[in-house]
Amino acid sequence: MAVKVISPGLSTSVQDLGRPGYYHLGIPEGGGMDRFATRIANLLVGNEPGAALLEATFMGPELEFTEAATVAVTGGELPPKVNGEERPTWESFPVKAGDRLSFGYLKGGARAYIAISGGIDVPVVLGSRTTYVLGALGGFEGRVLKAGDELPIGTGTGTSGKSLPANLRRPQISPAELRMLPGLYWHRITEAAGKRFFEDTWKVAPEADRIGYRFRGGAPLEFVEREQPFGAGSDPSNIVDACYPYGSIQVPSGTEPIVLHRDAVSGGGYMMLGVVISADMDLIAQLQPHTPAKFAPVTLDQALAARADNAKLMARAEEYLAG
Amino acid sequence: MAQILSPLPGTFYRSPSPGQPAYKNDGDSVAVGDVIGLIEVMKSFHEVKSEVAGSNVRFTADNEEPVMAGAPLADLD
Numbered sequence: 222m223a224v225k226v227i228s229p230g231l232s233t234s235v236q237d238l239g240r241p242g243y244y245h246l247g248i249p250e251g252g253g254m255d256r257f258a259t260r261i262a263n264l265l266v267g268n269e270p271g272a273a274l275l276e277a278t279f280m281g282p283e284l285e286f287t288e289a290a291t292v293a294v295t296g297g298e299l300p301p302k303v304n305g306e307e308r309p310t311w312e313s314f315p316v317k318a319g320d321r322l323s324f325g326y327l328k329g330g331a332r333a334y335i336a337i338s339g340g341i342d343v344p345v346v347l348g349s350r351t352t353y354v355l356g357a358l359g360g361f362e363g364r365v366l367k368a369g370d371e372l373p374i375g376t377g378t379g380t381s382g383k384s385l386p387a388n389l390r391r392p393q394i395s396p397a398e399l400r401m402l403p404g405l406y407w408h409r410i411t412e413a414a415g416k417r418f419f420e421d422t423w424k425v426a427p428e429a430d431r432i433g434y435r436f437r438g439g440a441p442l443e444f445v446e447r448e449q450p451f452g453a454g455s456d457p458s459n460i461v462d463a464c465y466p467y468g469s470i471q472v473p474s475g476t477e478p479i480v481l482h483r484d485a486v487s488g489g490g491y492m493m494l495g496v497v498i499s500a501d502m503d504l505i506a507q508l509q510p511h512t513p514a515k516f517a518p519v520t521l522d523q524a525l526a527a528r529a530d531n532a533k534l535m536a537r538a539e540e541y542l543a544g
Numbered sequence: 545m546a547q548i549l550s551p552l553p554g555t556f557y558r559s560p561s562p563g564q565p566a567y568k569n570d571g572d573s574v575a576v577g578d579v580i581g582l583i584e585v586m587k588s589f590h591e592v593k594s595e596v597a598g599s600n601v602r603f604t605a606d607n608e609e610p611v612m613a614g615a616p617l618a619d620l621d
Contacts, residue, residue, distance in 0.1 A: 231552060231585070231586070231590070279552050279553055279585065279613060280613070326549060326551065326614035327613035328613075328614065331553075427553075427554045427586065428586065428587050429586070430586045430587070509553040509612060509613065510554050511553065511610035511611075511612070
């Protein structure tokens with residue numbers, strides 16, 4: 222069983238739930254940027270939640286199936302079509318040998334997750350099938366898909382007509398509110414700058430990708446004056462090199478905040494204002510360029526409560542699909 | 545009347561690079577597959593090829609305008 226790539230879309234890659242445990246060596250966790258959509262797509266087609274699937278960014282691929290399979294598309298509203306006929310999202314549907322799966326224009330969100338029963342059977346590298354494009358590691362030949370690729374597919378047991386109702390999905394609210402925990406370097410900016418940072422509405426920059434989401438449109442940060450310590454660069458946004466957590470918000474030269482995402486670099490010399498909380502990382506994955514977002518400060522207790530709520534949302538959806 | 549829609553979200557450009565003439569000017573004819581502009585997204589540029597044919601093209605999106613996926617870029621007769 223294989224799937225032939227007729228056209229790859231803009232940036233379509235094999236992803237799963239990631240490759241944790243190597244970040245200290247500079248290899249990021251990776252995996253589907255929208256974890257909820259990744260897990261649900263797999264469950265809809267009868268796969269394990271961490272099976273390998275396709276993450277399509279902004280634009281869908283066109284695929285041809287050599288054998289029958291069950292398919293589900295979740296995440297952003299990227300309308301799937303089988304031989305030109307539209308199919309629902311968040312619901313499994315059958316494809317026959319020779320069928321072509323294509324997509325209409327993106328109607329909402331940014332990334333769609335295309336799960337195929339049996340999962341994409343590329344080799345496991347460091348415990349995962351996730352593609353890390355910067356490191357040319359994992360996935361299909363360590364890169365995004367190209368026309369002419371043939372993806373090996375495992376043996377599946379999916380059934381069509383399985384769906385997750387809208388009230389069990391994570392709602393997408395605009396402007397997105399990204400909750401963040403101010404961090405170690407917060408003291409580097411003035412009180413007025415900190416206040417402005419939360420008041421301003423930011424917009425996703427077109428450069429935003431799996432490594433980081435850049436935002437612009439808010440006021441430049443004002444730094445507290447200091448003599449730069451030995452080892453730090455001369456710009457006031459520079460620090461002595463430090464580790465970069467997932468979700469950390471760096472602001473090079475104080476102008477455009479960048480939130481590191483699943484393919485993050487693991488360290489560098491920019492101060493970080495804090496981290497976007499884990500519960501809101503999926504939200505970022507679904508932001509199109511030029512869409513508005515605001516940052517909101519939370520405490521560690523609030524961040525942990527949000528993480529628990531997020532886990533409950535996931536558990537409710539998984540229970541529904543298991544039932 | 546036919547419309548040309550943006551296949552991608554990003555920034556729309558009317559010409560191949562700054563200072564170059566536009567791919568198409570208002571009033572031109574457009575054939576299927578003609579490039580009518582560029583979309584910049586994720587640090588790369590993507591040609592927008594028309595999926596429809598028509599005459600008397602009228603651009604509804606400006607040069608350097610931010611667009612969403614599926615946004616109308618131009619009308620055709």
